[in-house]
Structures are given as C-alpha cells and as structure tokens.
Amino acid sequence: MEKSNVQPLDKIPAGTAAQIVSIEAGTGLKNRLASMGLLVDVGVRVIRNDGAGQIIIHVKNSKVILGRGMSHKIFVIRV
Amino acid sequence: MASSKTLQNLTVALAGNPNSGKTTVFNALVGTRHRVANYPGVTVEKKEGRCHHSGHELNFVDLPGTYSLTAYSTEELVARHFILDGQADVVVDILDASNIERHLYLATQLMEMQVPLVLAFNMSDVARAKGLEFDLKKLEILLGVRIVPMVASKREGVNELLDAIIETIESPQLTPTSLQYGDEVEEELSLIGRAIAEHPEVVGAQYPPRWIALKLLEGDKEALGWIQDAAIQEVINKSREHLKEIFGDNADIIIADRRYGFISGACQETVKDTVQARHDISDMIDRFLTNRYVGLPIFGGLMFLVFYLTFTIGAYPMGWLESLFGWLGAGIYNAWPQDFLLWMRSLIVDGIIGGVGGVVIFLPNILMLFLGIAILEDTGYMARAAFVMDRIMHKIGLHGKSFIPMLIGFGCSVPAIMATRILENRRNRLATMLVIPLISCGARIPIYTLFVAAFFPEHMQGPMMWLIYVIGILLAIACIQLLRKTLLKGETVPFVMELPPYRMPTWRGLLIHMWGRGWMYLKKAGTVILLISIILWVAMSYPKPAESRLAGLDELQQQNVTLQHSVAGHIGRTIEPALEPLGFDWKIGTALIGASAAKEVFVSQLSIIYSLGDSEESVDALRRHLREDYSPLQGFCVMLFCLITAPCVATVAITRKESGSWKWAAFQYFGLTVLAYVVTLVVYQSGRLILG
Numbered sequence: 001m002e003k004s005n006v007q008p009l010d011k012i013p014a015g016t017a018a019q020i021v022s023i024e025a026g027t028g029l030k031n032r033l034a035s036m037g038l039l040v041d042v043g044v045r046v047i048r049n050d051g052a053g054q055i056i057i058h059v060k061n062s063k064v065i066l067g068r069g070m071s072h073k074i075f076v077i078r079v
Numbered sequence: 080m081a082s083s084k085t086l087q088n089l090t091v092a093l094a095g096n097p098n099s100g101k102t103t104v105f106n107a108l109v110g111t112r113h114r115v116a117n118y119p120g121v122t123v124e125k126k127e128g129r130c131h132h133s134g135h136e137l138n139f140v141d142l143p144g145t146y147s148l149t150a151y152s153t154e155e156l157v158a159r160h161f162i163l164d165g166q167a168d169v170v171v172d173i174l175d176a177s178n179i180e181r182h183l184y185l186a187t188q189l190m191e192m193q194v195p196l197v198l199a200f201n202m203s204d205v206a207r208a209k210g211l212e213f214d215l216k217k218l219e220i221l222l223g224v225r226i227v228p229m230v231a232s233k234r235e236g237v238n239e240l241l242d243a244i245i246e247t248i249e250s251p252q253l254t255p256t257s258l259q260y261g262d263e264v265e266e267e268l269s270l271i272g273r274a275i276a277e278h279p280e281v282v283g284a285q286y287p288p289r290w291i292a293l294k295l296l297e298g299d300k301e302a303l304g305w306i307q308d309a310a311i312q313e314v315i316n317k318s319r320e321h322l323k324e325i326f327g328d329n330a331d332i333i334i335a336d337r338r339y340g341f342i343s344g345a346c347q348e349t350v351k352d353t354v355q356a357r358h359d360i361s362d363m364i365d366r367f368l369t370n371r372y373v374g375l376p377i378f379g380g381l382m383f384l385v386f387y388l389t390f391t392i393g394a395y396p397m398g399w400l401e402s403l404f405g406w407l408g409a410g411i412y413n414a415w416p417q418d419f420l421l422w423m424r425s426l427i428v429d430g431i432i433g434g435v436g437g438v439v440i441f442l443p444n445i446l447m448l449f450l451g452i453a454i455l456e457d458t459g460y461m462a463r464a465a466f467v468m469d470r471i472m473h474k475i476g477l478h479g480k481s482f483i484p485m486l487i488g489f490g491c492s493v494p495a496i497m498a499t500r501i502l503e504n505r506r507n508r509l510a511t512m513l514v515i516p517l518i519s520c521g522a523r524i525p526i527y528t529l530f531v532a533a534f535f536p537e538h539m540q541g542p543m544m545w546l547i548y549v550i551g552i553l554l555a556i557a558c559i560q561l562l563r564k565t566l567l568k569g570e571t572v573p574f575v576m577e578l579p580p581y582r583m584p585t586w587r588g589l590l591i592h593m594w595g596r597g598w599m600y601l602k603k604a605g606t607v608i609l610l611i612s613i614i615l616w617v618a619m620s621y622p623k624p625a626e627s628r629l630a631g632l633d634e635l636q637q638q639n640v641t642l643q644h645s646v647a648g649h650i651g652r653t654i655e656p657a658l659e660p661l662g663f664d665w666k667i668g669t670a671l672i673g674a675s676a677a678k679e680v681f682v683s684q685l686s687i688i689y690s691l692g693d694s695e696e697s698v699d700a701l702r703r704h705l706r707e708d709y710s711p712l713q714g715f716c717v718m719l720f721c722l723i724t725a726p727c728v729a730t731v732a733i734t735r736k737e738s739g740s741w742k743w744a745a746f747q748y749f750g751l752t753v754l755a756y757v758v759t760l761v762v763y764q765s766g767r768l769i770l771g
Contacts, residue, residue, distance in 0.1 A: 027298065027329060028151045032575060034335035035147035037181045040328075047362060050371050053470045054479070056578060060181045062098075063365070065466055067574030 009046070009066070009074040010055060017045045018076035025073045033074075036064055043079065090138045091244055092161055094189060095173035096182050097144035098579040100201040103231040104173050105141045106591050108241075115595065118157045124500070132241040140167065148188045149331075150301040152503070162194055163286055169195040169247050171240070176200035176228065177209050177580070179350060180342055186222070187338045190255040193287045196224045197243045199236075203228040205580075210353040218349040223256040232585045257289070260337040263325055267318035268292045274314040275306075296322075297331035361581050365463065374467040381460070382486060385451035389444055389490065390521075396443035404436035426616055433683075434612025434676060439601070441491055441521060446597045448490045452483070452498075453592040457584035462576065469574075475556045476563040478502065478574060481511045485555070488518030492730040493600055495520075496737050506567040510559050512734060513747050516726035517555040519548050522678040526721050529682055533702035534714035543715075551722050554754070611728040615676045618646040619684075638687050647672045661720065661756070662713040662763045671720075677727045712766045716759050723755035 012018050020042050023030055037060035038044070047063065048056040055071050057064055066074075095101040105113070109128025118125045126141040142161060143154035150156055162170055172189055174182035179200070189196050200206070200213070215226050225243045229236025246252070259265065272292040294302035295315050306312055322330045368374060408428045415424045455461045461483065469479030480501055488495035495515045502508040519527075527547060531540045624644040629637050642648050651669030658668050666688045674681035689704045705714065725748050726734075735744035 027331065030329070030332055031147070031149050031151060031335070034332060035149070035184060036575060036577060037184070037339070039332070039336055039339065047365060048369055048466075053473070054466055054574065056365065056369065056466065058362075061178045062181055062580075063578035065462070065574065065576045065578055070574060 005077045006075050007077070008072045009044070009057070009076050010049070010068055010071040012046045012049065012076060012078065014046050014049045017043060017079050019043050019079050020074060020076050022075045023073060024075065025070075029070075037062070038064070038074070044076070087135050088138065089135055089168045089244075089248060090140060090166060092140050092142050092158075092167035092170045093173060094142045094158060094162070094170055094185065095144060096146055096175070096185055096577075098577055099144070099173045099175045099182060100231055101141065101144055101173045103585070103588055104171075104199060104201060104229070104240075105139060106588060107231045107234050107237050108137075109139055111591055111594065115599075118161075123154055123157045130241075132238075133245065135245055137241070137244065145185065147185060148192075149297075150299050156301065159192075162189070162192060165285075167194070169197060169244055171197045171199055171244065173199045173201050175580075176203040176206035176213070177211065179206075179211075179213075180339075180346055183342045183346075184335075184338060186224070187258060187341060190222065190224065191258060191287075191290050191293060193255060193290065195247050195251060196255055197240070197247050198222070198224050198226045199231075199240055200226055200228045201231050203236075204230045204233075209359075212351040212353055214349040214351075218345060219253065221256065221345045221349065223253045225253060232583075232588070258338065258341050260334055263322060264296070264330070264333060264337065267296055267322060267330075270318055271295050271311075271314055274311045278308055278311060293334070297334055298329065299331075364581065365578070368460070368463045369466050374463075378464050378467050381455065381464075385448065385455070386489065389447040389451060393444040393447040397440050400436075400440045400443065404432055404440065408432045408436075422620070425620060426613065429620075430612050430616030431609065434616070434680075435605070435609050442597060442600065444521060445491055445494055445600055446593055448487060449494065449593045449596045450589060452487065453589045454584055457582065457588060457592070459579040459581045462578050465576070466578075475559055477507060477511065477559060478504070480576075481507065484511055484515060485518055488515045488520060491520050491522070491600075492516050492518070492726060493733045494596060496730065496733045497596060497599065499737060506563070509738060509743065510562045510567050512738060513562065513743065513750070514555040514558045516730055516747070516751060517551045517558065517723065519551045519722060520678070522727065523721060525679045525682045526674075527718055529685075529698070529702065530705070530714045530718050533705045534709075534711040547718055547722055550719065554723065554758070558754075611676050615647075615673060618650075619648075619673060620645055622646070635687075639689075642669065642684075642687050660764065661759045662709070662716050662767075663720070664708075666708075667717060671724070674721065675725060675728065677729070678721060681721060712763065712770060716763045716766075719762060720755050720759045723751055723758055725749075725752045725755075 006021050009018070009020075020038065020040050022040060023033060023038070025033070033039070042059060045058040046055060047058055052068065054065050054067055057066060057071075093101055093105055095104075105126065105128065109130050113126050113128030116125050116127070117123060123143050128139050128141075130137050130139065140161065142158040145152070145155045145158055148155050148159040148162075150159075161167060170189055172186045174186065186196070186198055200215075206213075213228070215228065219226050225247055227236055227240045227243045229240055231237070260268070268289070269292075272288055275288065275291060275295075291302060291305075295306065296318055298319060303312075303315070306315070319330050322333060326333050368377060411432070412424065412428050415421075452461075455464070465479035465482070467479070468482045472479050472481055481499075483501060484495045484498040486495075487498050492515050495518070496512050499508045499512045499515075502511060527544055531543045535543050619642055622644065624640050628640055628644075632640065647669050648665075650672055651665045654668050655663075655665045658664070663671075666685070669688060670681050670684035673684035685705075686701055689701055709717075725731075731744050731748055734747050735741050738744065
C-alpha cells in the first residue's frame with residue numbers, strides 16, 4: 001500500500017467506496033466510532049460530501065453522519 | 080393472575096442501540112401504562128412499565144439506548160450499572176434484524192457481563208424484505224443466547240419474547256458464550272485476572288472477574304478507579320503497553336476489533352443474504368432530502384406545515400378549552416352563595432381557574448406540535464433535517480440538532496426545554512436550554528398584538544411583529560455565542576450520529592409519544608403553576624383596601640382600587656423609579672409582576688389597571704388608553720422587555736428539572752431579567768435622543 005494513496009475521509013467524493021487505514025483520535029472518540037462499526041480495515045462508502053460541513057457515510061449496513069473535523073481524522077484508501 | 084402463588088415479580092431490563100426500535104418494543108410490551116422518572120443522581124430518563132404473563136408479573140425497565148457499554152457517557156454508565164448491580168433478573172437486548180452485525184456489538188458486551196440474556200430480533204419483516212435469512216437455531220448455539228424474532232410495530236412475537244424471558248430465568252437452556260480475544264489478549268487477561276484474584280478486597284469483586292479484567296485491560300476509567308493497589312496498576316499498565324507494542328493500537332480498540340471478528344464469524348455461518356447488495360431506495364431519498372439546494376426549502380416547507388397545522392387546527396380545541404374554563408369560572412361565580420367566603424370565590428375563580436386554565440388552554444397546541452414532531456422523528460426525517468441545518472447552526476456554535484428545541488420554542492418554552500434531551504452534549508444542551516425563552520412563545524402573542532395594534536399604523540404592524548421575533552432570535556444567537564465562549568466553554572464534541580433508516584410510524588407509537596410529553600406539561604400545570612397562581616393571586620388581592628374606599632364604585636373600578644392597594648400594586652409603585660429609565664410607570668410595573676406567572680397575564684393585568692373588562696370592545700378601549708398614556712417608543716419598549724425578561728414560572732420549573740439544578744434556573748431567570756433591562760434601557764434612551 002503506497003502512502004500517497006492514503007487520504008482523510010473528508011477528501012473522498014460522494015459515491016466512492018473506501019477502506020479505513022487508520023483513525024487518529026483520542027481513546028474516547030475512537031471507542032465511540034468503534035461502537036458504530038468504524039474500525040481499521042472496515043469498508044465505507046461516502047454518500048454525501050459537499051466539500052464543507054458534515055458528511056454522510058455508509059458503514060456496516062447503516063448510515064452515519066460525521067462532523068467534518070471528525071472525518072478529517074479518519075484516513076482511508078479508495079477501493 | 081389466576082394463581083397468585085406462582086406470581087413472581089421479575090425485573091427485565093431492555094437494552095439496545097438507538098434506532099433498534101427499543102421504544103416500540105417497550106410500548107408493545109407495556110403500552111401506555113408506564114412511569115417516567117430519572118435514574119438516581121443523573122438526568123437520564125428512566126421508563127418503567129409492568130405486564131403480566133403466564134402467572135408472572137414482569138417489570139420492564141427501559142435502559143438508555145447505547146451503542147456500547149463503556150464508561151464514556153452517562154447513558155452507558157447508567158445502563159451498565161443497572162445490569163451489573165443485579166437489578167435485572169434478565170436483560171433483553173433489542174436489535175434491528177436488518178442490520179444485525181452492527182447491533183450485535185452491544186450484545187457481545189452484554190454476553191461479557193455474564194447476565195441472563197435474550198436477544199429480540201426486531202423488524203424481522205424488514206430484514207426478510209431485504210433478503211436476509213437467518214439460521215436462528217444455529218446462531219443461538221453460537222452465541223449461547225435465546226433469540227426471538229419479532230415485529231414490534233405489528234405486535235408480532237411479543238408473546239414469544241415473554242415466554243423466552245421467563246424460560247431464561249426459570250430454566251435456562253443456554254449460557255452466553257465466552258468470547259475469545261486471541262492468544263495475546265487472553266494472556267494479558269489472565270495476568271490481570273490473577274493479580275486481582277490475589278486481592279479479593281478490590282471493589283467490584285461482586286462482578287464477574289473476567290469482565291473486570293477485560294475492563295481494566297481496556298483502560299475503562301471507572302474500573303481503573305476501583306484499583307488502588309500499585310502492584311495491580313503496574314500489571315495493568317504493563318499489559319496495555321505490551322499489547323500496544325504488538326498491535327500498534329490501544330487494547331480497547333483491539334478488543335473491539337475482536338468482538339466484530341466474533342460477530343462476523345457467527346454471521347457468516349448463520350445469515351444468508353439472498354439478494355445482491357444494492358444501493359437501496361433510501362440512499363436516493365437521502366440524496367434528495369439532504370441536497371444542498373433543495374434540502375433547506377424542503378425542511379422549511381415541512382416546518383411551516385407543522386406550525387400551520389398546529390395553530391390552525393389547534394385553535395379549535397383551544398377555543399373549546401377557553402370556553403370551558405370561562406364557563407366553569409362563571410358557573411362557580413354565579414352559583415356561589417351571597418356573602419359567603421367571597422375571598423375563596425375569588426381565589427378559585429380568578430386565581431386557580433384563571434391561572435391554571437391560562438396554561439392548560441395551550442395543551443391542544445402542544446399536543447399537535449408534538450404529534451408533528453413525533454411524525455418527523457419516527458419516520459427518520461429529523462436526523463436528515465439535523466444534517467441540513469448543521470451548516471447554519473454550526474456557525475453559531477451549536478450542532479444541527481439544536482434547531483429542534485428552538486423551533487418548538489415558538490410554540491412554548493416548556494416542551495422546547497424538554498426537547499433539549501435530544502442533545503447529547505451537556506454544554507450544548509445547557510446553552511440551548513438557557514436561551515430558549517428568547518424565542519417568542521405563543522403566550523407572548525397577545526402582548527404583541529395588543530401593543531402593535533395600539534401604537535403602529537396598519538402597514539407597520541406586520542413588520543413590527545416580524546422585528547420583535549427577529550430581535551429574539553438574534554439575541555438568542557448572541558447569547559449562545561457568549562455562553563459558549565464563557566461559562567459553557569468547551570470543545571465542540573466531534574460529531575458522530577447515526578442516520579436511522581426510514582420507517583413508517585405507527586399510530587400507537589405516535590400517540591404514546593405525544594401523550595407522554597403532553598402529560599408532563601399537564602402535571603406541571605397541576606403542581607407548580609397551581610401553587611404560583613395562588614401566590615400571585617394573594618399578592619394581587621391583599622391587603623384589601625378599606626370598605627369605604629370601594630363604596631359607590633362599580634365592579635371594574637373596585638378591581639382597580641384593590642389591585643393598586645395590593646402587594647403587587649405596592650411593588651409596582653416601589654419599583655417605578657427603577658423602571659422609569661425604561662419608559663415604564665407603575666402600571667406597567669404592576670402588570671409585569673402578574674406576567675411572571677405566565678406572559679399572557681400581562682394583558683389581563685393591564686385591563687384591570689385600566690378598569691376594563693376583557694370583551695372585544697374593551698380591548699379597543701385599552702388600546703386607546705395605552706395610546707393616551709404612552710408613546711410608540713414606550714410601547715415598543717414594553718414589547719421588547721416582555722420578549723426578553725424573566726421566563727414564566729413553568730419555564731423556570733422545567734429548566735430546574737432538566738438542568739438538574741436551581742443554579743441554572745436562577746441564572747436563566749436573573750440573567751434574562753438583567754439583559755431585558757439593559758437592552759430596553761439602551762433602546763429607550765437612544766430612541767429618545769434620536770426621536771427628540
């Protein structure tokens with residue numbers, strides 16, 4: 001896996017599938033994300049990303065709204 | 080209830096993710112017969128209800144909806160304590176069968192706690208429609224837990240669930256499988272397990288030892304607090320560091336990963352997806368409803384519809400209630416024996432019926448508003464609206480969801496403050512709660528219509544009304560920003576929220592939703608408002624003037640003299656010097672004291688001061704009097720002051736309840752009063768300078 005392919009989730013356009021590579025967040029937040037199914041190696045699909053504001057993603061059969069700041073801390077590769 | 084000998088009192092805790100349909104299941108089990116309270120010491124709502132099944136009495140406790148059972152949020156701690164402290168004989172975990180992998184995550188944590196457990200696969204009809212097929216027998220064995228498929232909205236599977244609950248308590252066939260987390264983690268678990276086994280005095284010894292070891296390894300804040308022994312702490316730290324070295328991540332994340340691993344393993348063998356994964360129709364609806372161009376207009380349109388229906392349809396029952404209270408008051412007044420305890424007649428008619436009635440007549444509006452909001456919530460639209468509104472709300476330092484309580488605030492502050500419960504972040508919630516009274520509620524409309532029509536020509540009346548509403552909104556925004564930068568400072572918590580799937584709401588659910596909130600409002604009217612109404616009645620009726628002063632006066636004039644002579648009248652005169660810089664005199668001051676019970680009382684107080692009744696003609700007469708006594712600037716300042724000043728008693732009481740302390744209620748009360756004074760002072764004085 002090339003390092004250059006890794007992007008923060010907020011840079012992924014709507015309609016694109018991606019796989020989580022790392023999550024750079026504090027313990028509490030990481031845990032919260034994990035409980036909603038967001039973990040390393042998990043596949044997600046971006047449903048809505050307007051380039052500003054919150055984004056909506058699809059993960060493990062459910063939809064999750066992520067704040068922009070939050071989504072900037074989730075690093076993914078496109079698949 | 081046939082044989083009371085076998086009747087046992089069993090407590091069943093309902094756990095589940097938000098959006099698992101937990102509330103629907105709870106309603107299907109116990110119906111409307113439930114009590115709402117708070118868990119001790121925290122402002123987390125606790126719903127309880129009973130039902131009878133084959134000779135057992137089951138007491139259901141609805142735990143807060145959570146995704147997991149860590150120590151990071153109050154809700155999760157509340158849920159896990161209820162379970163761990165053995166308060167439940169059995170735990171029922173409610174899962175969305177159409178989204179089983181994610182929902183089983185909570186189930187694995189309940190399994191770790193080694194409690195008697197039943198899984199309810201709710202919405203199994205949706206799962207079937209999605210093409211999911213379950214081998215439930217096999218899944219039961221893999222998890223070691225009874226599973227009951229159900230469709231709570233259609234009350235399917237309720238009896239089966241009740242049977243399974245009783246079976247699990249009386250003759251359990253299965254024991255929850257002990258999850259394995261892989262050699263490395265297991266090794267550290269047994270090291271920690273051994274260390275705490277040597278110290279049986281460790282708090283929490285009544286909990287399953289493996290669970291304690293797991294929590295310690297995860298670095299659970301609460302569990303770590305139980306360990307005072309430096310040697311054990313050392314073992315824990317070493318284990319956590321060791322795992323971090325191997326996996327490059329914290330132990331809790333590794334363990335979470337293993338839980339999902341276990342789940343996906345179990346599902347692979349037992350869940351068959353017969354339909355090719357497709358981007359379902361809900362994605363398309365989402366793309367439309369959350370679109371950056373049409374999303375906001377759609378939301379605006381829906382909100383307009385809700386408010387329009389609330390106030391047009393709600394106006395009829397409101398009118399009936401008004402007539403009912405009027406008829407009741409007049410009936411008692413006329414039927415009262417001559418010269419018999421006249422003060423009591425006045426207390427009942429003017430104080431109690433007038434005061435409580437004035438609040439209760441808003442009930443239809445509130446019920447309608449809550450029905451509308453319940454529909455938007457239960458269909459899943461509200462979460463989309465929160466997304467749409469987030470762009471705007473974010474700029475003022477709040478999350479998108481804060482708009483819901485603010486919107487309700489246009490109807491009434493009391494349900495609006497109750498609605499702040501949907502905000503998870505406490506600072507966010509408090510800030511919203513404190514500024515809600517600045518949103519002009521329905522009770523202020525009578526004041527505005529009186530003054531606007533009295534002082535402004537017809538073409539100015541609409542814009543004036545609009546202006547006063549906008550001032551309220553702008554002040555609310557300014558106050559939120561100020562609060563978020565001072566008292567309620569704190570990082571905006573990174574935002575993560577699940578978008579619930581679209582669902583058809585059930586009438587039963589909607590009605591229970593609506594009535595639950597309406598009932599809280601009524602209870603308030605029956606308790607706090609009743610009490611304050613009596614106090615205010617006393618303040619406005621006593622001390623009585625001498626008989627001789629009332630002689631020869633008609634009834635309206637008598638009322639006037641009595642009010643002037645009363646405590647309220649005296650206070651009104653006493654505070655006159657303080658109100659003078661605002662352009663107010665003692666008459667406005669006295670009316671303001673009455674308005675502290677409920678804002679609309681302001682108008683009826685003014686009528687009494689001017690010795691006028693409350694018929695249609697006398698409203699015109701009142702306007703004439705006001706025009707004679709005050710300038711348009713003064714009239715505007717009265718509206719401004721009424722908009723901002725201290726909220727009504729019902730709002731104070733609900734703020735105290737929802738914030739959990741008198742401190743915040745007092746802060747809101749005095750803070751807004753000071754703000755009202757300052758703003759009105761500035762407007763009046765600068766207005767005088769400009770207008771000459």
